[in-house]
Amino acid sequence: MTFYSLAGRLIPLFWIAAIVLTTVGLYWGFFKTPDTIGNGMKEYYRIIFVHVASAWMAMWLYGVMVFWALIGVIFNTRLSYMLASATSITGTVMTIIALISGAIWGKTSWGTWWDWDPKLTTFLILLFVYVGYIALQSAIDDTRRSDKASALLALVGLAIVPIIYYAVNCPDPNQCASLHQESSLKRVESNILIAMLVTTLGFWMYSFATILMRTRNIILERERKTSWVSNLPEVKS
Amino acid sequence: MSEFFYMGGYGAYIWSSMAAAAILMLLEPALLMLKRRTVLQEVKRNIRLEKRRTRNKG
Numbered sequence: 001m002t003f004y005s006l007a008g009r010l011i012p013l014f015w016i017a018a019i020v021l022t023t024v025g026l027y028w029g030f031f032k033t034p035d036t037i038g039n040g041m042k043e044y045y046r047i048i049f050v051h052v053a054s055a056w057m058a059m060w061l062y063g064v065m066v067f068w069a070l071i072g073v074i075f076n077t078r079l080s081y082m083l084a085s086a087t088s089i090t091g092t093v094m095t096i097i098a099l100i101s102g103a104i105w106g107k108t109s110w111g112t113w114w115d116w117d118p119k120l121t122t123f124l125i126l127l128f129v130y131v132g133y134i135a136l137q138s139a140i141d142d143t144r145r146s147d148k149a150s151a152l153l154a155l156v157g158l159a160i161v162p163i164i165y166y167a168v169n170c171p172d173p174n175q176c177a178s179l180h181q182e183s184s185l186k187r188v189e190s191n192i193l194i195a196m197l198v199t200t201l202g203f204w205m206y207s208f209a210t211i212l213m214r215t216r217n218i219i220l221e222r223e224r225k226t227s228w229v230s231n232l233p234e235v236k237s
Numbered sequence: 238m239s240e241f242f243y244m245g246g247y248g249a250y251i252w253s254s255m256a257a258a259a260i261l262m263l264l265e266p267a268l269l270m271l272k273r274r275t276v277l278q279e280v281k282r283n284i285r286l287e288k289r290r291t292r293n294k295g
Contacts, residue, residue, distance in 0.1 A: 026255075030241075035245060042245055042247060043244040043245040043246075043247045043251065044244075044247040044250050044251060046244070046251050047250065047251055047254045050254055050255060050258040051254070054258065089265075090265070093261050093262070093265050095255065096261060097258045097261055097262070099256075100254065100257045101254040101257065101258060102253040104250050104253055105250070105254065107250065108247055108250045115294070169290075180267070206262060210265055210266055210269060213266065213269040213270075213273070214269055216273070217269065217272050217273050217276055218278045219275070220277065220280060221276050224276070224279065224280045224283060229280060230280070231283050235277060235279060235280050235281055235284070
């Protein structure tokens, strides 16, 4: 079976998983959790369920994108470049959701939409790296060259991921003053943790679904002149 | 029910962040489906043109 048809079979399954998990996660987050949490956070902390899920996926997908880009550079396999390129857009969507929900949360909890705090700033840079990757990819017409060039950009941009991590889990609070709270999972109430993790899984399944859909589109576009594409049932009908 | 949407006065913040996520996560697959349709149309058109060309040559 080709990757194209395998992906076609998997996409509906990932969609079902994404819808079920996200619904369960949000249900849990809205009906099974307390209205206030320890550090003075009121109901608005519930933004956490989309904020953390999207922020984790934004960083995770960057790693996935670099992985495929690296495989592409080493083995020169076309499919891995296509996967890297498909991942970049879902990663950008997740970064934007994290930034928007974070700004709204910031407004309620810190009283400001935005602050040049290390966590927020590094996350904005992550968005720029994603956008830079996409722009570079679409700026070069020759796909083989654009794949390689953008793969290198993705590798260089990888430096931002540990910086984001240390910006939020600052080892010495005196050295990096941060508004953003530490992401300590140990102090979180277990129902909130469950809701957060299930929603994140849902977003992960969503990422699988959209990335596979996009990869299929890229395959069709790039291989449109091959005989296997013209023999596809959806082309013949 | 309205108390649920009120969320202790933070409803606007909570629901707008949920809505932003929902809009983006519905838009992305919608655009992908649209793109698939246009790419498939393009492929079919190319095949038709190719057939016509070979027929004319023969």
